[in-house]
Amino acid sequence: MSSPILRLVAQRILLGLVLLFAVSVLIFAGTQILPGDVAQAILGQSATPEALANLREQLGLNDPAWLRYVHWLWGILHGDFGTAQSSGLDIASSIGTRLKNTLFLAACAAIVAVPLAVILGLIAVRYRNGFVDKLISGLALASTSFPEFFIGYVLIFVFAVHWQIFPSISTVDDSTPFLERLQAVVLPATALTLVVLAHMMRMTRAAILNVMQSAYIETAELKGLKPFDIIRKHAFPNAIAPVVNVVMLNLAYLIVGVVVVEVIFVYPGMGQYLVDHVAKRDVPVVQAVGLIFAAVYITLNIVADIAAIVANPRLRHPK
Amino acid sequence: MADTKANSGKLLDIRNLRIEATVYPPGEAPKTITLVHDVSLTLEKGKVLGLIGESGAGKSTIGLSSMAYGRGGVRITGGEVILNGRDILKAGPKGVRALRGREVCYVAQSAAAAFNPAHKLIDQVVEAALLHGTATRAEAEKRAVALFKKLSLPNPETIGERYPHQVSGGQLQRVMTAMALCSEPDLIVFDEPTTALDVTTQIDVLAAIKDAIRDTHVAALYITHDLAVVAQVSDEIMVLRHGRLVEWGGTRQIIKEPRQEYTNALVSVHEIEHKEQQPGTTPFLSVKNVTAAYGGGHVKVLKNVSVDIYPGQTLAVVGESGSGKSTLARAITGLLPPEQGTVTFDGRPLANRLADRPKEDLRQLQMIYQMADVAMNPRQTVGTIIGRPLEFYFGIKGRERDKRVAELLDEIEMGKGFVDRYPAELSGGQKQRVCIARSLAAKPKLIICDEVTSALDPLVANGILKLLLNLQQHEKVAYLFITHDLATVKSIADSIAVMYRGEVVRYGSKSKVLTPPFDAYTDLLLSSVPEMEIGWLEKAIKGRRMESAGN
Numbered sequence: 001m002s003s004p005i006l007r008l009v010a011q012r013i014l015l016g017l018v019l020l021f022a023v024s025v026l027i028f029a030g031t032q033i034l035p036g037d038v039a040q041a042i043l044g045q046s047a048t049p050e051a052l053a054n055l056r057e058q059l060g061l062n063d064p065a066w067l068r069y070v071h072w073l074w075g076i077l078h079g080d081f082g083t084a085q086s087s088g089l090d091i092a093s094s095i096g097t098r099l100k101n102t103l104f105l106a107a108c109a110a111i112v113a114v115p116l117a118v119i120l121g122l123i124a125v126r127y128r129n130g131f132v133d134k135l136i137s138g139l140a141l142a143s144t145s146f147p148e149f150f151i152g153y154v155l156i157f158v159f160a161v162h163w164q165i166f167p168s169i170s171t172v173d174d175s176t177p178f179l180e181r182l183q184a185v186v187l188p189a190t191a192l193t194l195v196v197l198a199h200m201m202r203m204t205r206a207a208i209l210n211v212m213q214s215a216y217i218e219t220a221e222l223k224g225l226k227p228f229d230i231i232r233k234h235a236f237p238n239a240i241a242p243v244v245n246v247v248m249l250n251l252a253y254l255i256v257g258v259v260v261v262e263v264i265f266v267y268p269g270m271g272q273y274l275v276d277h278v279a280k281r282d283v284p285v286v287q288a289v290g291l292i293f294a295a296v297y298i299t300l301n302i303v304a305d306i307a308a309i310v311a312n313p314r315l316r317h318p319k
Numbered sequence: 320m321a322d323t324k325a326n327s328g329k330l331l332d333i334r335n336l337r338i339e340a341t342v343y344p345p346g347e348a349p350k351t352i353t354l355v356h357d358v359s360l361t362l363e364k365g366k367v368l369g370l371i372g373e374s375g376a377g378k379s380t381i382g383l384s385s386m387a388y389g390r391g392g393v394r395i396t397g398g399e400v401i402l403n404g405r406d407i408l409k410a411g412p413k414g415v416r417a418l419r420g421r422e423v424c425y426v427a428q429s430a431a432a433a434f435n436p437a438h439k440l441i442d443q444v445v446e447a448a449l450l451h452g453t454a455t456r457a458e459a460e461k462r463a464v465a466l467f468k469k470l471s472l473p474n475p476e477t478i479g480e481r482y483p484h485q486v487s488g489g490q491l492q493r494v495m496t497a498m499a500l501c502s503e504p505d506l507i508v509f510d511e512p513t514t515a516l517d518v519t520t521q522i523d524v525l526a527a528i529k530d531a532i533r534d535t536h537v538a539a540l541y542i543t544h545d546l547a548v549v550a551q552v553s554d555e556i557m558v559l560r561h562g563r564l565v566e567w568g569g570t571r572q573i574i575k576e577p578r579q580e581y582t583n584a585l586v587s588v589h590e591i592e593h594k595e596q597q598p599g600t601t602p603f604l605s606v607k608n609v610t611a612a613y614g615g616g617h618v619k620v621l622k623n624v625s626v627d628i629y630p631g632q633t634l635a636v637v638g639e640s641g642s643g644k645s646t647l648a649r650a651i652t653g654l655l656p657p658e659q660g661t662v663t664f665d666g667r668p669l670a671n672r673l674a675d676r677p678k679e680d681l682r683q684l685q686m687i688y689q690m691a692d693v694a695m696n697p698r699q700t701v702g703t704i705i706g707r708p709l710e711f712y713f714g715i716k717g718r719e720r721d722k723r724v725a726e727l728l729d730e731i732e733m734g735k736g737f738v739d740r741y742p743a744e745l746s747g748g749q750k751q752r753v754c755i756a757r758s759l760a761a762k763p764k765l766i767i768c769d770e771v772t773s774a775l776d777p778l779v780a781n782g783i784l785k786l787l788l789n790l791q792q793h794e795k796v797a798y799l800f801i802t803h804d805l806a807t808v809k810s811i812a813d814s815i816a817v818m819y820r821g822e823v824v825r826y827g828s829k830s831k832v833l834t835p836p837f838d839a840y841t842d843l844l845l846s847s848v849p850e851m852e853i854g855w856l857e858k859a860i861k862g863r864r865m866e867s868a869g870n
Contacts (some may be wrong), residue, residue, distance in 0.1 A: 215432035222386055223420035223447040237437035313436055313482045 081288040102269035106254035109192035121204025142197035152264040170265040203246035207239035241308035248304035325344035335493035337397030369553035372777035377562035420447030424499035428511040430491035441479025466497035488521035515638035591810035602627035609660035635812035685758035689770035691750035702738040708760040748779035
């Protein structure tokens, strides 16, 4: 019974892996095309030619590009992202803590934003074209239209400076206890929620409104169901696929696109790490972070695809 | 519900019903149009009233008013709808919800669309009964299974566990009837419940609905455009036109002694006299042993099909959906290159693939489709649409082209005023006429007509058939006429090919094909066409020799 589903899911996962491989080639090639010489960058303008040559030999820069790519990929497959040129620290262990922080912040924002967006979407459909719908849409669009840094500073001003409920600086480290950590991310998570809310809400509303045109909605209406029950029971299950898709896109954004919010709240996440090392022209770190971001995007999109497949009764219960 | 009924006999009493809608014509101010003009009707308990009329007659709108429901932007603006002794138009949203699905249930035209694809059938069937608290889950399910049995659905115990897409169209229509009956309502509104079905499936569903109505003593409004169908199930018939009552009477009176001219036209709609022409000596188009398949040869849809078409004559291809009728047309036109066999035209073989055929061959074979409105570019005027083949095939331009377009419009009985109109400004019948003119403009030897009258109202369809017959006499064009409607076939064909599951099971001149002895399938097909006779249904069911394919 589940064989076509399994086949489709396996297909998606395989495609995802191929895509990830292609992205790794792109990232590697992209950083190779960049002008500048790594050895020169490390040793500075005053380095002697001998020292440069030695370092190049040491870093393997004289090998052909494909061989360096194979070495790089081989290392990553074994959990070795290399060392950061600027600090000499192991990239994998630096990323480890920061990725954990980023995921924690993203999860906190998502736990609030996703259900809130879907419920607001349902309510907007229930009172479509009425006052409530316009109010919800208006507020959500307004919060999305403000730049993230503006929302961040407003939140800091109100909650950290004026009322002094939450800290304005969200610095955490490995030893921070859970509750304190939670308190630290309240403001950045709120800022992120406000940023992603409208997109998900509007898409939920549009997807359900689309389904509301179907003949089976009329059937439900003529059975005497209450308007909200019709939306919840008969419209929403058929709108899951597009909703999941937009939810996953926003989750991906919460993980890879939060640079600005992290900088404002001085939160030690991936975005900050990336920005720091782009400024320092630290190619190995940029490559590693780029690859991880790509993996996050691809994984979440696969999850969305799989959810859409599983939500389709025609695939779940073939003839 | 029996105990709550106020006055004994009358279940539904609609008085001076007026229904309006606001339309938004492009480029004009919105305006209010009246769909139903002060129509009144009464229905007694356990009786069936047939509402009949062409599209736009207001039959569905009136039917749905018994549930205080207006589809789309439709508003009930006047009159009273008295159900079980109270005016439901004054019931308020809560009162209306309480009666929908409990006192009145609805059976839609397309059950395939009316079932939610995300839920199991049984959950949807018992939903209304549970919602209104008329039964516990167990009771409702037991009732549903009993109804499935009564409606002769296969595996009544387990069919409810299936999802809508796992059940055929005819079965879904019966499940929908079971769904309406499950909450034991006083009234069911059947809105064209068999129109979307094949003729051979329609008869089964019709019989099942009729039995269920008889056994459960439910009253019904039966809405359809097919008088022969409604004559089988109704006690009384109401004829509607343009939202006004034309005639209302007992079934026998309406079909035997119609008092109004319009009713008479409906009753005698299919009777076109067409004398069969004898096939000439040589056919100009021969299909020889053609086998065609979709999906790279996996699904064979045509098996060893051979037919001949003679100049100026009509070959009708009949069969139910999925029998390969349209695929035959695709094979002849080269849209689906045959795997085996040949198509010969004027004594020489035609290239299999459309892309390999010269322009002259394309000109000789023209097509007309079922959906005239999607077969035309909505942004081109009628003049451009008809003029296009003249430019493309003959290079006729300018004033000469306009003259020829005017002649063609004349031939399809549409005046010059239509040249500058857009398809959206035409009625369904007019659109189909423009499509006919477009195909004629190419001066083809053969026009393939794919279900060209199926989407039209009977009287309009009749006009199209008469036009096609006239044009055939003037232009000496041959038709390959694809249809599932045997009445149409009788009116227009010179020879007939009956198709069943990709094969031609019977082929010959019209008189030969329609004369007994019949093979089992032709017999089923012929005996399934509703006749305007009371008691036809029972006779037909009794006399059947094989089951329908149930597509």
